[in-house]
Amino acid sequence: MTKKPIKFVLNGREVQAFVSPDDSVVDLLRELDHFGARESCGQGLCGCCTVLIDGVSVTGCLELALLLDGKRINTVEGLDADGQLSAVQQAFIDTGAFQCGFCTPGFILMIEQLLDENPDPTDDEARDYLSGNLCRCAAYPEILSAVRNAAMKRKTAQGADA
Amino acid sequence: MGDKTMTTTEVGRSLPRLEARQKVTGRANYTHNLKLPGMVHAKVFRSTVPHGKILSIDTAEAASYPGVAAVVTGKDILDVVPEPYYGPAFHDQPILALNKVRYVGEPVAVVLADDPRIAAEAVELIDAVYEELPAVYDETEAMTSDAVVHDELKPAGTFPDLKHLNGRKDTNIALDFHLKQGHADAAFASAAHVFAHSFQTQQTMHTPMEPIISLAEPSGDRLIIHTASQSPSFVRSEVARLLGWSENRVQVKVGHLGGGFGAKLYIKLEALVAALALLCRRPVRLSLSMEEQFYTISKHASTFHIKSAVDKDGRITARKCEVLWNGGAYADIGPRVTQKSGFTATGPYDIAAADIDSYALYTNRPPAGALRGFGIPQLVWAYESHTDLIARELGMDPVEFRRRNILKDGRPHVTGTVMKDAAIDAVLETLAERMRWSEPFDRGEGTVKRGRGVAIGFKACVSPTTSVATVTVAADGSVTLHHATVDMGQGSDTAMAQIVAEVLGVRTEEIRVVDPDTDVTPYDMATLGSRSTFHMGNAVRKAAEHARTQLDDMAKSLGMAETAAGRVKEVFRRTYGMQAGTVVGVGTYIPEYVSPNEDGLSDNVTPFWMIGGTGVEVEVDTETGRTKLLKMVNAADLGTALNPRIVETQLSGAAIMQLGFTVSEEMILDGGQVTNASLADYKIPGIKDIPPVIENCIVDAHTETGPFGAKGVGESATFGVSPAVAEAIQDACGVRLTRLPMTAEAIFHALHGDKK
8 A cells, every 4th residue: 555654743753754544543653663552452442542633632543644644643752751750640650550551651641631621620520531541450549549649749830830 | 487577678668660660651561562673463364163173274365465474274383383282281272273163263374464454454365164063152061062172181291180181082071170078968968057059150351451462583493482471481381392392492571561360371372473483484473452352361151059058056067069160162271270269169168068079161162261360259259149148048147147157267178278377357357347337337218229248258379389580689789680470560570679679688679670581580380370479479588588698608708797788799899809790599489288189188288378358338220220339348368568559459450350240241152253352342340430439458467488478469359349249239129140240231130020
């Protein structure tokens, strides 16, 4: 199949790539040695492949890579670009919110988006928001703690900035 | 190792996992990430019939499809593996089907291509013709069925106790295990009450989020296998055996696993990719889809007939258990589940007389193996449901009935082994307290009823097994641990490093833990059955102590103080005249064990007992059958926790996984075909399915023979979940379910009959 050139911004860096019409975003990211978004269920049900495209969460195993042309894509690898973990990442460590870690990048990106939209979510709001992500190790109670912990960390950081 | 009073600084500390930063940044080294130069991708062509003779496999069209490197069938495998049958208990599973297929989804052929999508397209062009044979799916039918899955039993030579099965024909019974303690018949004849019930469990799947994956890479006259495996040492020896090679020609490397739960044990894809790599002389990658995982390994469906004799005071005097394990088409570790878990079928109760009959059965289903509990959750489901039903019929409080019969330390289990360091009563009492069992309980109102239940279970750690570890100290004092326990999320790298750090007086975070690599990490039986903390933990502790002893001896011979602690660098420098040298500490651990005799009895049947229990409160909508868990309390005796926070995550994680097997998960078969092999149709718990209140309790306990008092915990919180939920449902709305899963539909039908 003929590959087509696309241009997009990956974690703040401009990238050009040649992609096949049937390449998924996860396929393309693998080519670019980004393994944080990963295919698990292959049906857009588990959230392991979550990425943010123009700031909106998308299941990367179902999204065609061609559609990235001209877009901004953010993956988990970009969160600590300055060498510092994000508040959500640090909260995951502080609350022990993962075991095997395979679903973790998807959860972290969803929570980043959740807290951008709603800086102080209730547990029920967090559960609703995260219902499209699956964790077979079932670290769900700790993930809810991580949401609360990250919300607090973000608020503290904002207070310090102000 | 009686170190109960010793104060520790590294052991017992709830530090985050050593690999935490890699995991939250998406940079953990899963096998999934690996790309090898020149590799081809494999896609499997699978059987569409449950049982049949292979008449022909037409691969011509697939082989000529542009971009296909090769198409391989079972006959081609014979060129590199003349006897291509593998398995941990029986050598019954072919690398690719030969002559016969035994379940829908069995691998029959493989396409290799540079592009995985071309391999997948070419697979569709293969055409196989079968002569269908009668099939059997149900474990009870398999006991007497004319449909026989294997013409002849082929036990692996490694287990002396399976030798008598060699060559047995015309049976689906892969293994029968029997235990006979005391005179059960006499006890039943004189009993005040006799109770008999039957329970069933369904076939389920592990669904690790990282699907099963292996790569093989030819390297000179050697082979390197990169695999998401829980048992690198077994993979090496089994692949070497299949190829007729020495073990040192096979190197098995394992990174972090994206979940395992028993799905990634023994041989899954490793023998296939090894053979493919040798045939095409290129690296081969085979990564299963979520759907294909359901055709690869599963958890045993089971039927359990249980009968108890009870005296007038509510004491159980004898118990008879018949357990049928539906092993599917290939034995995998099923025969071991049948025996090593089967002997605990009478439960954690003080019972003088018992008969246990436990059968591993072949059927035409996808194979079953170990899944977080090695058969124990199936047993606890039955014996604790039975326990609650007896208490109801006797009109006794279920906790009180358990108290009256509980098996205490110092008393013999039905095997004859005297219980030690098994805090069964403490687990029960912790649950009763945290559930406020003696206090009044709100039973709901109107059509929404509330109920509660508790259940406890225990497991004998599978024995005997061996672990070996090495601890090296470099001349600058830095420490490296080599061991082959696979960290699949349970936190073993961290726990083992804590043990080393404690012994050598350094900080855990400074220890380098090497990923399993059979070229450098020593033998370990496998990461399974909650054995690692105890077995590998003891080996690691011995290795660290061996290193410390050598350092102390070096210090002494230099005339320095008795202990080298804190001055390791100086000890090396003065010994070797510069920063040079290495100290290698080696530790090997195998526990004491006595094989059961012909009656299934042994006075030392396990190195340690795991105890777990769960209490739940539920709300049942009696109009719809919909059940909500309001509260879940998990309690376990895991000895002394090495890392309490990781342990608590393990407890709730295990209990929530078992909750899925309790209320929603079931592999549904139609004519042998799994019809719901996807996360769309096979419902695993999500974040909205967990109870709003979850409490995890580590009971105060200590295991004298464990490393710093610890023992295993990965499975313990699965034990009590299913029967506790069944009791709570009956407590709420009066119906008793005896088959899993207890879906809203099943509860509705139990409440309202089959009327629409």
